[in-house]
Amino acid sequence: ANLLIKLGIGNGDVIALCCGNCAEYLMLLLAAAELGVSVTTCNPKHTQSEMIHQFNVVAPKLVIADSNIVEKLEHVSEAVTAIKKIATLGKHEKYICLRQSLNQESSVKEYVPVTSKRDISNTPFVLPFSSGTTGKPKAVQHSQDHICSPFVFCVRATLKLPNHGICYCIVPMFHMFGMVTSLSAITQGCKLIVGTKFEASSSLAAIEKYKITHAPLVPPMVIAFSKENLQKYDLSSMEYILSAAAPLPVKVGDNLRELWKTVKINQCYGMSEAAPLSGCLEPDCPKESVGRLAFNLQVKVVDVKTGKELGPNLDGELRYKGPQVFMGYYNAPEATRNSFDEDNWFRSGDIGHYDERGYIYIVDRLKDLIKYKGFFKRQVSPAEIERVLFENPKIADAAVFGVPDNEAGELPRAFIVKRKESLTASEVHEYLKDRLSSYKQLRGGIIFRDSIPKAQSGKVIRRSLRSVESKL
Incomplete structure (x- = not known):
């Protein structure tokens, strides 16, 4: 908590933890709780665009990350004006090393007093992101x-x-x-x-x-x-x-x-x-x-x-x-x-x-989320993949659903309606490669179709997708 205060973090601020498992993860969570700081947790394997979306939603003042993703975070911070500081867990020539600083703080006998008044019932403490079926991932608030x-x-x-x-x-x-x-x-x-x-x-x-x-x-x-x-x-x-x-x-x-x-x-x-x-x-x-x-x-x-x-x-x-x-x-x-x-x-x-x-x-x-390797890789929203596919000018329509897999549990598969007949599955895979994280890729395959089964409202009937797929 003392270290976060010295980094200019206090009651009401948001920080982001964008790193893999480590002992410092829990130390930082508990320090944030003491100060009344909200913490958004981020998968360090997220793409640049995924991080920009997450950080634009929650506006972290400080991002604490693994040193091997600093270059990606620098690009992210250019697009997210709320980010004022970056700190790393491991050593880095440009940024403060949290692990080293925490070791130094442990030997300090005088600490900055914590004076913030915390509302532990109504103030967000953690802000993990949960995938939805109707759009981009959303920040879940827990006190x-x-x-x-x-x-x-x-x-x-x-x-x-x-x-x-x-x-x-x-x-x-x-x-x-x-x-x-x-x-x-x-x-x-x-x-x-x-x-x-x-x-x-x-x-x-x-x-x-x-x-x-x-x-x-x-x-x-x-x-x-x-x-x-x-x-x-x-x-x-x-x-x-x-x-x-x-x-x-x-x-x-x-x-x-x-x-x-x-x-x-x-x-x-x-x-x-x-x-x-x-x-x-x-x-x-x-x-x-x-x-x-x-x-x-x-x-x-x-x-x-x-x-x-x-x-x-x-x-x-x-x-x-x-x-x-x-x-x-x-x-x-x-x-x-x-x-x-x-x-x-x-x-x-x-x-x-x-x-x-x-x-x-x-x-x-009811929500049709695809669970690829459980939460080890997070849930996958069909709507999120569809949104990226729709941005491709060669694609007229698309629908994504999960197919069973013995090892992964479920894999994302897409039905795609071509706008240009020259479009190939390999082109689609290449298109998604840098736009979505690895676990959101269409590992379940791509099937080209003339149309997508939909209700009168225009909503994709995902059960029909699975029924059609089983007959192929």
Whole structure:
């Protein structure tokens, strides 16, 4: 906090963390909380245009980044006038090195007093970006109260994580899943081992070396573990795997439990707007379920056509109310209004139901987001890819949807109507290469068509896309 004050940061300011996993990530988050500063978290692999969009929305005064993306950030800062300073975690000849400065600050005995009055209930603390289906990604506002709710009730009570535990964070801290599970671990008194890049063999070696007891993972990581020779490692310390961000196939979970008999695999359900965890899967509940509702959270199921509230075992849109539901989208009042119903219940966009015992089941997605490798690579908005495709003068129409993939979960695929017959799939791939991040590329393929199935309103019927695709 003292260092941020010296950099001219104070109550009401916004800073951006644009870096990979590191211990300093959590230190900076906690310092910002102390000062009443808002933090937007950014994927360092974002393209220049994606960063410009994000920073124009939230207007960070300071950007803290990995030193290897400084050149990209310099171009971004030229387009975003709010950015006044850039700092790096590693050494850089032009910018202050946060890691070195933090080490120097730790030896200082006199600190600048923190005098700001913080409103922990109504002031944004973190501003992660969540992809939508109707436009560009939006900044999700969570106060300190919102973040504390999943710490205390969901992670500690529902998952029953051990106080003596050693948590391994390999999922990205720029996403809510990695951020919340990491912060909950240290606030509970657990040790935290921070991983920077996932590889199954090195992660298993880390579990053995550091005697890891629990780890938040996304399904592709669980799948990767199940393909390794687990007998090579001493994994007896491991107690829990928390799988989230995308559905974990039942067979994958069963297979890993058979291979790794000492571990419990809890599948968790949540979203950026309703800070993880909105629900979690305990070992003794139905495998198709995402578990019972988290503490202090209410849910109702609503018929999407009539708006009528439904009872058990009837599918409708899941709507939530509780202290961990977000405050709204930053600087997007219309999008915020559309995300809540007239009684202030959050419209999740997920279709599902609950049974007589209170277990929740997700059966479909109203919002059609594509989850490529869970939150490890973030969700992909079809509308965002379509928007970029529409900017190509050779494309008359386009629609993007997800197709199943054993390794990635889902891959983006596009139906494209040509404006110029000379257009090829390789041209489209090349066109997208520098305009969208790697995980948003059309890895599921490109199919040229004469038309796109649409409703009378002009809205793309994405279920029809999948139906047409299955017949090809």
